[in-house]
Amino acid sequence: PAKPIYAGELPPGLQRISNIVAVSSCKGGVGKSTVAVNLAYTLADMGARVGIFDADVYGPSLPTMVSPENRLLEMNPETRSILPTEYLGVKLVSFGFAGQGRAIMRGPMVSGVISQLLTTAEWGELDYLVIDMPPGTGDIQLTLCQVVPLTAAVIVTTPQKLAFIDVAKGVRMFSKLKVPCVAVVENMCHFDADGKRYYPFGRGSGSQVVQQFGIPHLFDLPIRPTLSASGDSGIPEAVADPQGEVAKTFQDLGVCV
Ligand code: ADP
Numbered sequence: 001p002a003k004p005i006y007a008g009e010l011p012p013g014l015q016r017i018s019n020i021v022a023v024s025s026c027k028g029g030v031g032k033s034t035v036a037v038n039l040a041y042t043l044a045d046m047g048a049r050v051g052i053f054d055a056d057v058y059g060p061s062l063p064t065m066v067s068p069e070n071r072l073l074e075m076n077p078e079t080r081s082i083l084p085t086e087y088l089g090v091k092l093v094s095f096g097f098a099g100q101g102r103a104i105m106r107g108p109m110v111s112g113v114i115s116q117l118l119t120t121a122e123w124g125e126l127d128y129l130v131i132d133m134p135p136g137t138g139d140i141q142l143t144l145c146q147v148v149p150l151t152a153a154v155i156v157t158t159p160q161k162l163a164f165i166d167v168a169k170g171v172r173m174f175s176k177l178k179v180p181c182v183a184v185v186e187n188m189c190h191f192d193a194d195g196k197r198y199y200p201f202g203r204g205s206g207s208q209v210v211q212q213f214g215i216p217h218l219f220d221l222p223i224r225p226t227l228s229a230s231g232d233s234g235i236p237e238a239v240a241d242p243q244g245e246v247a248k249t250f251q252d253l254g255v256c257v
Contacts, residue, residue, distance in 0.1 A: 069087075184217070
């Protein structure tokens with residue numbers, strides 16, 4: 001495992017961040033980026049100074065989910081540090097803003113590149129940095145958790161029984177690193193149609209996780225066409241509809257982190 005660089009020598013760009021929150025999932029496509037982005041913008045709406053680090057090298061989502069005017073990261077020529085781009089006051093760093101094609105790299109190289117991008121960015125003074133973790137609990141994720149001092153982790157999953165095993169892996173990784181898992185978000189838990197509620201992936205595995213691992217909070221996020229459409233449009237739903245049901249869920253989650 002990588003030596004934690006924050007043991008006494010946190011990089012200058014990260015020194016003025018109060019809370020670093022990892023949003024993690026064990027599989028791709030469960031809605032991790034959707035949660036990370038909506039959580040970040042809800043925290044900003046609640047008055048916090050917020051940044052988002054999209055740590056996915058292979059499939060960065062941030063450039064699709066938000067639409068900053070400046071879509072390229074710049075470098076401070078004097079300090080050689082990276083200047084985040086910004087959308088609605090939230091600072092953003094993603095490989096998708098690095099101006100290169102999709103990376104072809106092996107695991108150890110990926111870990112190095114992610115750590116470098118995260119630690120050389122000039123985040124300035126932030127109340128929250130939300131890290132959209134790459135999916136899984138392998139070396140890349142472990143390294144990332146070790147180069148910055150995480151204050152909390154949020155695990156995103158779907159309600160299938162199978163997902164339970166994956167969540168357990170995530171919880172174990174964070175507990176080994178002594179990072180508190182403050183919440184599980186069970187995404188795509190149900191949808192409403194013709195006046196009825198449907199549970200396409202079953203019910204109950206979220207509450208099982210929460211009980212078994214003593215995680216204090218469980219949030220349900222329904223399947224909503226507007227969530228998917230807002231993800232594609234570059235304006236997060238929590239921003240587009242700040243009084244809506246989704247924004248309320250994220251306000252509750254925001255209080256937990
Ligand atoms: P991940 O980061 O886990 O790969 P994403 O957040 O990118 O997942 O979500 C995958 C796709 O599913 C995106 O197109 C997103 O807009 C959509 N999506 C996620 N959650 C929901 C939801 N609750 N309802 C509708 N669409 C969703």
